[in-house]
Structures are given as C-alpha cells and as structure tokens.
Amino acid sequence: MSKDNGAHRIATLERLLPSPTGANPSSRRLGSTRGCLARSPEIGGPVPFSSPDTPGMPAPSEKTAWDFMPNEQESGQAAIVATTQLDHARLGKITPEMEVVARNEGHLSPEQVRDEIASGRLIIPANKIHLSHGLEPVGIGRASRTKINANIGTSPISSSTDEEICKLEWALKWGADTAMDLSTGGDVDACRQALIRASRVPVGTVPIYSMIIGRKIEDLTYEVILAELEKQARQGVDFFTIHAGLLRSHLEHVKERLIGIVSRGGSLIAKWMTHHRKENPFYEMFDEICALMRQYDVSFSLGDGLRPGGLADATDTAQLLELSVLGELTERSWSNGCQVMVEGPGHVPFDQIEVNMKLERRLCHGAPFYVLGPIVTDVFPGYDHITSAIGATAAAFHGASMLCYVTPKEHLGLPKREDVKQGCIAYKIAAHAADVALGIPASRDRDDEITRARADLEWDKHFELSFDEETARKMHEEDMPEHEGYCSMCGHDWCAVRINKELPR
Numbered sequence: 001m002s003k004d005n006g007a008h009r010i011a012t013l014e015r016l017l018p019s020p021t022g023a024n025p026s027s028r029r030l031g032s033t034r035g036c037l038a039r040s041p042e043i044g045g046p047v048p049f050s051s052p053d054t055p056g057m058p059a060p061s062e063k064t065a066w067d068f069m070p071n072e073q074e075s076g077q078a079a080i081v082a083t084t085q086l087d088h089a090r091l092g093k094i095t096p097e098m099e100v101v102a103r104n105e106g107h108l109s110p111e112q113v114r115d116e117i118a119s120g121r122l123i124i125p126a127n128k129i130h131l132s133h134g135l136e137p138v139g140i141g142r143a144s145r146t147k148i149n150a151n152i153g154t155s156p157i158s159s160s161t162d163e164e165i166c167k168l169e170w171a172l173k174w175g176a177d178t179a180m181d182l183s184t185g186g187d188v189d190a191c192r193q194a195l196i197r198a199s200r201v202p203v204g205t206v207p208i209y210s211m212i213i214g215r216k217i218e219d220l221t222y223e224v225i226l227a228e229l230e231k232q233a234r235q236g237v238d239f240f241t242i243h244a245g246l247l248r249s250h251l252e253h254v255k256e257r258l259i260g261i262v263s264r265g266g267s268l269i270a271k272w273m274t275h276h277r278k279e280n281p282f283y284e285m286f287d288e289i290c291a292l293m294r295q296y297d298v299s300f301s302l303g304d305g306l307r308p309g310g311l312a313d314a315t316d317t318a319q320l321l322e323l324s325v326l327g328e329l330t331e332r333s334w335s336n337g338c339q340v341m342v343e344g345p346g347h348v349p350f351d352q353i354e355v356n357m358k359l360e361r362r363l364c365h366g367a368p369f370y371v372l373g374p375i376v377t378d379v380f381p382g383y384d385h386i387t388s389a390i391g392a393t394a395a396a397f398h399g400a401s402m403l404c405y406v407t408p409k410e411h412l413g414l415p416k417r418e419d420v421k422q423g424c425i426a427y428k429i430a431a432h433a434a435d436v437a438l439g440i441p442a443s444r445d446r447d448d449e450i451t452r453a454r455a456d457l458e459w460d461k462h463f464e465l466s467f468d469e470e471t472a473r474k475m476h477e478e479d480m481p482e483h484e485g486y487c488s489m490c491g492h493d494w495c496a497v498r499i500n501k502e503l504p505r
C-alpha cells in the first residue's frame, strides 16, 4: 500500500501550473489563487487592470493625454479656463463628480480618479445641464469597474416616448450604467428630452440620426451639423457618438467585405462622401465640434463607422485604418480639452479579441474602449445576447472599459422591455466575470457570500444574493414551495451539499 499522502502529487501538479502573477485581490477572503492571471493593479500606470499580454501583442502606448495639452497652455500664452473634467484634472483639482465616482467605485481614491482622468484613461461623461437635473456621475476607464450601456430609442416602425421611458427605467433596474437614445422615429427631440430628465445615469446619442430627420443625407450641411450638436448639448446629452474616423480613402477597402458597412452612422457618412466627393464633414470640422462640446463637457464617443458586421470582415484593413484615425482624433480631443472614449467592434472571432483591444490601447493611448459585444459567432440570431456576452467578457478582460449590450432581438427587430432585461443581465454577467478575473478589489465578495449560503443550504440568503432574486426564487419554488435542505435537482438522498454537511470538517 502506498504511503504517499499526496505531497508528491501536489508538488508535481504545482510544477505544471504557471507561476502566480500575484494574489488576486477580487476577494477579501482569498481561497485558492492557483492559475490566477490577475496582475497586481497598476493604478496610475499605462495598464491599471488588464490580462497579461499574449506574446506578440502590441505594447501599451508610452503617451497619455498629458502629451496632448491645449495649445495655449503648452505655449504659456493664457491660463486655461477649466471647463471639462479633463481640464480640472490637469489643473490638479478634484471635482465633486470625481468624489462621487471614487465613492461608488470603492477601490479608487478621489486623487486616483483625478489622475486617471488627467491621463485620458478615465472619463466622467457629465454634461453640466444633466448634472443640474440630478445626474449621478459614472467613471468609465480600465481603472474602474467594467460598465455596461443599454441602447434604447424609437424606430420609425415601433415605440413611443412613454415606451422608451419605461425601457429606460427597466434598464436601470437591471444595472445599466449608461443609456443611449438611438431614436429615429416619432418626436425624437421630445423623446430625448424626456429620457435625459428621467435618467440618473449618463445619456448618449448618435446625433447624425436626428440631423437627417426630414431631409436626405445628401442635404446635410456643416451648419445643420453644428446646430443639431448645439441643440442636443443644450438638452443635456452626456456623450456623442461622432463618426469622424471614417475617411473617403477607406471606402475602397469596404468593397472587399462580405457585408460592407453595418453602422448606421457609417453608412450615412459614406453616402454623403460619395455623393459630394468630399471628405467626412465630421473629420473636417472636428476642432469646431470639440469647441462646442467642451462648453457643456459633452464627452466624445468616437464612433466606429467601419466596425465589422460579420466574422469574415473582422480586423480587416477598413476597420484598422479607421481605428488609426480614431487614435489621431483622440489626440485632437485631448488637445482641445475634451474627454474621449473610443468605440469598437462588433463581430469578432474569439481569438482576435485580445489583439483588437490591445491595438486600441496602443493607437489611442489608453483612452477608454467602448465595445459593442463583440459577437463571436453569426449563426445564433435570437441568442445574440449570449454570443456577444462571451465576446464582451473577453473584451473587458483584455482592456475594454465599457460594454454596449446586445439583446436577443439583435439583427431581428426593435428590442422590447423583456429584451432589455435579457441584454442587461447578459452584460452584467460579462462585466462582473471580467472584473473578478482582472482582480478588481472586492468584486468577488458577493460570489463568496453566495457560495457560503449554498454550502449552508440557506435558501433565502441564496435568493437575496442573486442578481435576479425573483427569478431564482421562482425557479426553486416551482417544484418545492417549502424550503428544505435540498432541491428538486437531486432530491434528499442524492444532495451532495447536504451529505457534505455531515462530513467531518
């Protein structure tokens, strides 16, 4: 009979495991950290929380927003008049909004929030008008917890302002950190105004949608663009998706694609450029747009008009050329004192997600990446909240700061209330899974608490700790309305957790 008590086997196994990268701080009660890839956080460094780089990945940029100061400040001509959160951070000031973000994050101090904003790695999209109507500031950046966005808004076929308010409230109940009003039907101005007043979280829009209501895209002028941006800024929109990175020269590369341009804004601008044989007006007017947005502290969400619409088009030349221009526009936003995040794909095979995230980190100098999904397979319409949550988890682990939800209705129709819930929950799962894997302090505490409640067969506590308490309770009570020391999955005699309680500790 072997006298080996397992020590030899444990030693062999330890040799097979990678060296620990550090104690994962996601839980106060550590437990096992074997196989943990979370690095010690480097708040203030180029990569606050991130996966270790697979060999061959582009290194982080050595530049930050500090390298792109407003011209007058650089030349010492005139003292900068602080308008945006970025201006205040660069001047060393901690704003009330930074205080709120630090308090809500829990693991960041106000000084760290300020310094991350000054470096351009974190933004607080907070229009001064919306702040005066009760906006609760939110921080978006890789030093903070992963955020999720819910898209709502009418279409020309369906919905109304009341329905969209109802969807907004539902999205907030299920954890949306920001909401985008993508309305294209009905009274879009009234709907936007109502959503901003009803929302305690930042609201974003894609202003080009409203610019073409009542006119053809070919009739869009520079004056119309500026007037619409001004109107929406005055209403209190906190961030604008501006598709300024799609240039005329990129269009020839779209011809090689399976599905061409799938971004609404991207396709409209492509049509305008083709018709007028002119460069993208948003690119041409970028500094003027910065000056306008700066007055209200509207943040840029630099749109990816050439995001891939299918796996076959992912990481292609058109997408990468646009990303490179978005890097240039990030620098110009910072030079104009504006806060900026960058939008990303889309549909991406799982193995290409890391390089997409790390390329943005390099080209856009660590500016927060805000990605749509990405969807990792194209053949599950009706389930794209799942296909994309898989990609979104990987995206956040490899560097994305905010995840735009995808609902089961993606590619099929306008989401309804229940689709909004399903999308939010899928994305809360993605964001939370990434935060735990990244080692964001205390992010795993609730997981450990629910594990204890399960081990003790404390059903009420189990339900209370569940993200969707009502669903968890309903599912358990479907077969067993009374709470026993087991459930209907295995029954009394086969309940491993019950048997486990009888084993000597």
Ligand code: SF4
Pocket: 486, 487, 488, 489, 490, 491, 492, 494, 495, 496, 497, 498
């Ligand atoms: S019956 Fe099975 S599923 Fe239910 S608590 Fe016990 S071990 Fe878990």
